[in-house]
Amino acid sequence: MQLQNWAGNITFTPDRLHTPRRVDELQHLVASTDRIRALGTGHSFNRIADTVGALVSLRDLGANIEIDATANTVTVPAGARYGEVGSVLQRQGLALHNLGSLPHISVAGACATGTHGSGVGNRCLAAAAVGIEFVRADGELVQVRPADPAYAGSVVALGALGIVTRITLAVEPTFDVRQDVFLDAPLDTVLDDLDAVLASGYSVSLFTDWSRPDVIDKIWVKSRDGEAPDGRRWGARPADVAQHPIAGEDPAAATEQFGRPGPWNARLPHFRLEFTPSSGEEQQSEYLVAHEHGADAIRAVHELDLAGVAQVAEFRTIAADGLWLSPFHERASVGLHFTWIDDDAAVHAAVSAVEQALTPFDPRPHWGKVFLAAPSAVRAHYSRLADFQSLAATHDPDRKFGNDFLERFVY
Template identity: 55%
Template sequence: MIDQSGRVPSARRTNWAGNIAFGARHLHTPASVAELQDIVAAGTAVRALGTGHSFNTVADTSGDLVSVAGLPRSIEIDRETATATVGAGLRFGELTGTLHRSGFALHNLGSLPHISVAGACATGTHGSGVGNRSLAGAVRALELVTADGGLVTLERGDDDFAGAVVSLGALGVVTRLTLDLVPAFDVQQWVYEGLPREELLGRFDEVVSEAYSVSLFTSWRDDPVDQVWLKRRVAADGPLVAPRRWLGATLANGPRHPVPGMPAGHCTQQQGDAGPWHARLPHFRLEFTPSNGEELQSEYFVARRDAVAAYEALERIRGSIAPLLQICEIRTVAADDLWLSPAQGGDAVAFHFTWVPDTAAVTPVLGEIEEALAPFGARPHWGKVFTTEPGRLRELYHHYADFEALMTRFDPAGTFRNDFLARHFPRAGGGQAG
């Protein structure tokens, strides 16, 4: 688990939530890229581990688990190209302050700053905003150690780049990433409560376009949306004063946490107090355990044009969802061209479920959700729990076969192949699974 300081132990044996116990024979924390190259070259079953913020076996192996937390924690800012080249093991919360002090920002951040840059990009993790791509959308180049221990750099525009950014650790161990930067900016954050259902569904595009980043939180127990988090960029003419009422919702009279019963002090500053982008775009503060901590998570992406119909489909099964749910968050993600990104090819809306930590009870509900969202081609988040079959994934991802071929070419012996990859990409070459 994440300790009270918000740090993740580098030599961990479980994932963040504790629902997965890693089966690795050895856990390595190399201190240099050269040491990592030796480990990979000598291994037959190797997987990379970031901060462990996954809820399935995507990072598991029966062989050598390699934590990137010990790799050089470098941050190299290039002002001329407006990029930063960073060590893969850095957490976003360890990177963003340096960028801000240099006058730069990332285009967006996820809901928690505790996750590693490489791990978040490899699984298609995202923030929110109709104009904001996933975190992987900022990647301009990446360096990785391949199965033979060699070091390869891929840049945007290279033939393999679009398949290598969101790659689930299947092509190698990422050591550094080069990220696009934008000028630093300030953000104001407000929370509104009780958004009426008819306002949400009748004016969905208006609601999610109200701010730079918008998050909707619902327990699926009542018709109104419990909370709407609006994160607005501060304009040149200064901060705004939020109206007390907005589309029938009421401005919260104090700070809020999205999960009922959790301390609001764990969350980033609200009530319109302007502050740096990195201290407002995440929901949670680095020094505290994010969300609840005792939980499972699932997430499904549908085309933004289908958001209202998908919402109504989930409403019809809320009797199954609500008893096991801590909270559901709804966010928008702009389209990208990365092969395994859930937003590849079109603007998306993501329905994120934070569950009670009961796998046996949650799993059948996932089947109901996947059935309800099937007409909308719902793609699951690669790092969360889901039951979508491989054949269905092949239909949902236009570059699925291309990625299988890329895996075979980069890793013909299956050094990075594990049970998760063997199940979800069964036709890819490589004999190892473990």
């Protein structure tokens, strides 16, 4: 059997793909299978989901989206996509604190890899979790809550502890967001006042494509409660036509702009759920550096010649959290995200150049993207790695959920 990830740059060859419909069916499957991993929506760009055994999809695992208005939480099936969860919450007058660029990604997959949105005060998506349920290696159903000493190691867990079945997330009252786009900001002006630029909205993204190395092509500002940003203070001009993050792509796929307020779930992502996100034919990398190094790191990659291989780069902020394997563990960060063309050789050369340029800033690679960093260098970023290794050994002593990726970077 052959399966591909969303972008088509990774081919999986599992023995079998399972699609259980009940939790007890999943428990029996896990207990009776030697090697097994969960496959989400396939939005990772490396082999983090791969296995020499069986893959299991959770899309058909029966469960409802359950709102607890008293506890201000929502419990969702692991295979649910953020776009689906957001629609349910919005109808009930509720919201999550943030969303990623794509509403198409599964909740469990995004949380497992430390996927994030943007905003100086916004932590990664996994930080909203206040409960997680998974099937461990012996088939037992495990529920973990924040009071558990190992909770901080159980959310961004890279699939190493078990097959997640449900996640409980904190919710808040719904809110509106306006999205404004500004164009052609001088690079030096932006970097000289980067903290103010990145704090100019609830969620802010800077885009560049190296067609003009001295310019930030687009500043996307998502603001809450009617706040009106003014990108002209950094030399930018308001966009007068709708924009897509990638030049030349159809802006119809992007969420609404021009400052028109709308519900959080229709503005915080860059892309609409009903459209193919981004360009589709691509690979992606991302590196997280300490917030205080953001301007210097952006300047360093801007000095590279990435035209022709980088479709676009996005720079944004993520608040620190306490999750053991989160790329933002105890470090407020600036993320440097690259959408490449789908060409292995060209991407390999570009990633090598980016990693070398970012070396002075101690970059942490995103777990689900393309990177070349040595396993020892990646492991050195995580002060609680030994605790996570012990936790994984407790739930999966024979590494049933393991694969080559985990062997190299975690175990």
